[in-house]
Each structure stands twice: as C-alpha cells, then as structure tokens.
Amino acid sequence: MLGAPSITALKKMGILTPVRAFDLEFLAPVTWDDELKLEVQVSEIKQHSFSFIVRGFLKADILAFSASITYVTVSSDKKEKIQVPEKLVGALNNGI
Numbered sequence: 415m416l417g418a419p420s421i422t423a424l425k426k427m428g429i430l431t432p433v434r435a436f437d438l439e440f441l442a443p444v445t446w447d448d449e450l451k452l453e454v455q456v457s458e459i460k461q462h463s464f465s466f467i468v469r470g471f472l473k474a475d476i477l478a479f480s481a482s483i484t485y486v487t488v489s490s491d492k493k494e495k496i497q498v499p500e501k502l503v504g505a506l507n508n509g510i
C-alpha cells in the first residue's frame with residue numbers, strides 16, 4: 415500500500431502520473447445529479463505506465479459508461495518518464 419492519499423504518497427516519492435490516454439464510451443444517459451457506482455480495475459502495468467478500466471453503473475446495475483485510462487510515471491524533478499516503482503506495482507497488484 416502507498417498510504418494516504420495515493421497522489422500525496424507518489425509526490426513524496428518524486429513521481430508524477432499524467433494521463434497519457436483516455437477513452438470513454440457512454441452507454442446510457444447520465445445527468446449531473448445521477449448517483450453512480452464505479453468499478454475500477456487495473457488492466458495493465460507496463461515498464462513506464464499503468465492502466466485502469468472504469469465502469470459506471472446507474473441504479474439497478476445499468477451500465478452507464480465504460481472507460482479506460484492510462485497513466486505514465488514521470489520524475490517530478492526532470493519531467494522525464496521513469497520506470498513504475500516496485501512499491502506502486504505492488505499496490506496496483508494488490509488492488510490498493
């Protein structure tokens with residue numbers, strides 16, 4: 415585990431995680447005040463990036479959207495891509 419909150423823990427490790435790719439497909443209408451249940455799972459961990467699949471459900475388990483998002487790991491000082499740290503790989507593999 416990274417500790418609380420994960421973004422703060424990563425910054426303390428000298429790591430930034432900008433989004434490299436994002437894909438979203440709406441499958442049902444969603445309004446601003448709809449309550450959603452989100453399911454997030456790690457889909458891939460590579461040398462310099464990691465990805466999630468996100469699914470949003472409305473009441474009665476209606477799939478409202480599916481999305482994928484990929485983050486790249488970057489050093490906070492040089493702003494260059496770096497290997498995904500083992501501590502982060504461990505947290506991702508354990509479902510944080």
